[in-house]
Amino acid sequence: GNSVTQMEGPVTLSEEAFLTINCTYTATGYPSLFWYVQYPGEGLQLLLKATKADDKGSNKGFEATYRKETTSFHLEKGSVQVSDSAVYFCALRDLYTDKLIFGTGTRLQVFP
Amino acid sequence: DGGITQSPKYLFRKEGQNVTLSCEQNLNHDAMYWYRQDPGQGLRLIYYSQIVNDFQKGDIAEGYSVSREKKESFPLTVTSAQKNPTAFYLCASSIPQTGRHTEAFFGQGTRLTVV
Numbered sequence: 001g002n003s004v005t006q007m008e009g010p011v012t013l014s015e016e017a018f019l020t021i022n023c024t025y026t027a028t029g030y031p032s033l034f035w036y037v038q039y040p041g042e043g044l045q046l047l048l049k050a051t052k053a054d055d056k057g058s059n060k061g062f063e064a065t066y067r068k069e070t071t072s073f074h075l076e077k078g079s080v081q082v083s084d085s086a087v088y089f090c091a092l093r094d095l096y097t098d099k100l101i102f103g104t105g106t107r108l109q110v111f112p
Numbered sequence: 113d114g115g116i117t118q119s120p121k122y123l124f125r126k127e128g129q130n131v132t133l134s135c136e137q138n139l140n141h142d143a144m145y146w147y148r149q150d151p152g153q154g155l156r157l158i159y160y161s162q163i164v165n166d167f168q169k170g171d172i173a174e175g176y177s178v179s180r181e182k183k184e185s186f187p188l189t190v191t192s193a194q195k196n197p198t199a200f201y202l203c204a205s206s207i208p209q210t211g212r213h214t215e216a217f218f219g220q221g222t223r224l225t226v227v
Contacts, residue, residue: 032214043118043202043218044155051214089154093206093214098143098162099170100204100216104154 002027006090006103013080013110021075021106023064023090031092033057033066033073038087038105047075047088080110114139118203118219125190125197125226133188133222135203144186145204145216148172155202161186162208190224197226 007022025033032051036044048057050066050073057064062077073090090103116137125131135144143162147155157170161180175194180186186205190197200223206216 034215036218041221041223043116043220044204045218046215049215093216097168098206098208099157099160100145100206101157102147102155 002031002092002094002099002101004090004092004101004103006088006106008104009087009107011106011108013108015082015110015112016079017110019075019077019080019084019108021088021090021108023073023075023103025071025073025090025092027071027092027094029095030068031095033064034091034093035062035064035073035075036089036091036102038089040086044089080108082110082112084108085110116203116205116217116219118201118222121220121222123222123224125224127226128192130189130191131197131224133190133201133203133224135186135188135219136184137186137205137217138184139205139217140183141205141207141217142183143206143208143216144180145206146170146176146178146186146188147202147204149200149202149221158188158201197224199224 034049035047048059050057053068055066087105119134145160146158159178161167177189203219204216
C-alpha cells in the first residue's frame with residue numbers, strides 16, 4: 001500500500017543553519033505531496049504542496065521538489081529561525097481512495 | 113471566517129464510558145477525516161468520509177464509530193471497546209481532488225484523557 005517515510009528526529013540546529021528533512025514515498029501513480037507543520041498543542045497547518053512531478057512547492061522560505069525518479073519530497077530551508085521549531089509532517093494524498101497518508105513526523109529544534 | 117472547529121479542546125472521561133468528539137466545518141468540503149496522534153508518533157487514520165451518508169474505515173477503526181448525516185459535521189465516538197483511547201484527535205476536511213486543489217485543512221484538535 002501507499003506509505004510515507006521521513007527521517008527521525010529530533011533535528012537540532014542553530015539559528016541561520018541550513019535545514020533538510022528527508023521524505024520518501026511509496027505510491028501507485030503520482031499522488032499529491034504535502035508538508036504540514038504542527039506547533040505545540042495545535043492542529044496541522046499546510047506548509048507547502050506539489051501536485052505533479054518536478055513541481056516545486058515553496059512557502060515562508062521552505063521549499064520541496066517532487067522527484068518522481070527518487071520518489072522523494074525533501075524539505076529544505078536555507079536559514080532557519082527559532083520560530084521554525086515545530087514538528088514537520090510529510091504526507092501524500094492517494095489518487096484513488098482520497099486517503100491522506102502521513103509520515104511519522106520530524107521534530108525540529110532551533111536554538112539561538 | 114471559514115474553518116474547521118473541533119470541540120472541546122480538552123476532554124476527560126472515565127474508563128468504560130463512550131465519548132463523542134465534535135468536528136464541524138463551514139468550508140463546504142465533501143471529504144472529512146479523523147486521525148489519532150500519540151506522542152512521538154505520526155497521524156493514524158481512523159475513519160474518513162468522501163460524501164454525506166458514506167464513510168470508510170481507516171487503519172485503526174476498531175473501537176471507534178462515526179456518522180456523516182450532514183456535510184458540515186463528522187462526529188467521532190470513542191467507545192468503551194477502544195483499549196487505549198487517551199490521545200490527541202485531529203479532524204480534517206478537503207474538497208475532492210481537482211487539479212491543484214488537493215490539500216486538507218485541520219482543526220485544532222481534541223485532547224482526550226481517559227482516567
